[in-house]
Amino acid sequence: MEGWTTVVNRRKANERKKSTLEERLSYKCDTWGNPPNYHHNWRNKEDITSYYFTHFTDEVNEVRLWEKFKLWGDVREVYIAKRRNKDGRRYGFVRFKGVSDIKHLEIKLDNIFIDNQKLFVNLPRFARSVWKLEAQPKVGKGGVSDKDTIRSPQDNSRPRQRSYAEVAAQGGASAGTTSCEGETPVITITLHEGHDYWCKGAWVGRLKKHTAMELLEDHISWELGYNISTKFLGDDMILLTGLSEDKAQQIIRTEVDGGNSLFYSFEKWRPECRPNNRVVWIQLWGFPVEAWDVDHMKKAISVIGDVIEPDEDTDDRRRLDRARLLVRTPLPPAITKEITVRTGDVDHKVWMVEEIGDDVGMRNRRTPSSVGWTDEITSVEDGDAAVHDDEDSS
Structure with a gap:
């Protein structure tokens, strides 16, 4: 005979297949829907947390960022993308191992300054969807979808939010240092038991x-x-x-x-x-006329925050003695700051002043503040209006 032919009992073969299938189905899948023996990339392990960062200059590299990030935890990777984001800014990701409080670390990292520019750090969009939009069905390998639920993250996963004074004290200095000139008073408020918020x-x-x-x-x-x-x-x-x-x-x-x-x-x-953060209007006094461009103003504002938009007077160059910009900032109220803006060989003193009042921020958007600030009649229409007013008053 040329070779042996193995005879397999069909019943035993079916039993072996059934037991193998049951063993596979009995696996308890992990977070990503994979069986326990699935080989993960180390970046996908549960003890690895990724953060997205942006708002840093072209001179900053991975080494400098690593030095800043390592002050806050066990850094495993810092990556800067070759392309820029939709706002034309450089961005990247940093990965930490063993983060006990993800949101608390996010706040810490979001207040790092490098080259007098505040770094913007947050959880990536896909991570935010896990935290915030938990109504998304989770589908495993078997195609079984969990029941849709609307729920918020666990209370113990959120950090104690710092006051603006704490943010400013830490944000203005290098990462890892805290300014503490005196103890902050603690006021305890006892809410009425049995009454809902x-x-x-x-x-x-x-x-x-x-x-x-x-x-x-x-x-x-x-x-x-x-x-x-x-x-x-x-x-x-x-x-x-x-x-x-x-x-x-x-x-x-x-x-x-x-x-x-x-x-x-x-x-x-x-x-x-x-x-x-806060959304505030910042007046920029003394900005050089030859550099009057919102992109240049963003560089000046970067020492305190991020520009959302200018008002109409600034955008249309109606007023050139001062610019007015809506800014997102972590700093406490009543911001006043002096900087030097250099154009060519000329240095210009520029002052930033926060507008304080009831009608600033989200309720006062792109309103030309120069309306009504002059008493001069500069057009025929204004003159006609003045005549009609006089006739009405008489």
Whole structure:
């Protein structure tokens, strides 16, 4: 005979196949839906946390960033992308191992200064979706989808939010150093037991784009109903009261399925829902006329924050004695700062002053502040109007 032919009992073969299949189905999949013996890339391990960062100069490299980041934890990788983001800025990712409080570390990193420029750091969008948009179904290898739920992250996963004074004290110095000239008074407030928060059941949304509150209120009233009340919390956060669970789930679904909502995150209100930054109007006095361009002004503002938009007077160059810009900043109120702007061989003293009042921030967007500041009549139309006013008064 040329060779032996192995005879296999069909019943035993079927039993072996059945037992192998049951063993595979009995695997407890990990976070990514893979069996325990699946070989992971080290970046996907559960003890590795990634952060997105941007807003740094072209001179900054991975080595300098590593030196800054390592002050806050066990850094495993710093990567700067070769391309720029949609805003034309450099960006990258840093990966830490063994982070115990992800959001607390995010706040720490978001207040690093390098070359007098504040670094902007946050969880990547895919990580934010896990934190905020938890209505997204989780599908494993077997194609089984979990029941859709609307829930917020666990309370113990959120850090104690620092005050603006703490942010400013740490943000103005090098990373890893803290200015502490005196103890901050601690005021304890005892809430009435048995009484709910007035904002219990409200929802917090983080806006993809800063919008004037008047326009935002109109848009939300049109889309969700006039019984929805919109309140500005600060930064990119708004509080929505009177919103039902069904409407909230509809907003989350709209974002998860197509990214077509106003918000990049949406969750139920909790006491930990506090903004880390402020949106304020900054007046820029003494900026050189020859460099009057919003992109140049952004470089000057970068020492305190990030420019959202200029007002119309600044954009149209109606006033050249001072510029007015809407800025996102972690610094405490009443910002005043002096810098030197060099154009060629000439140095210019430039002053930054925050506008303080009831009508600043989200409720006063791109309003020409020069309207009504002059008493001169400079046009025929103004002259005719003046004549009519005199006739009416007589």
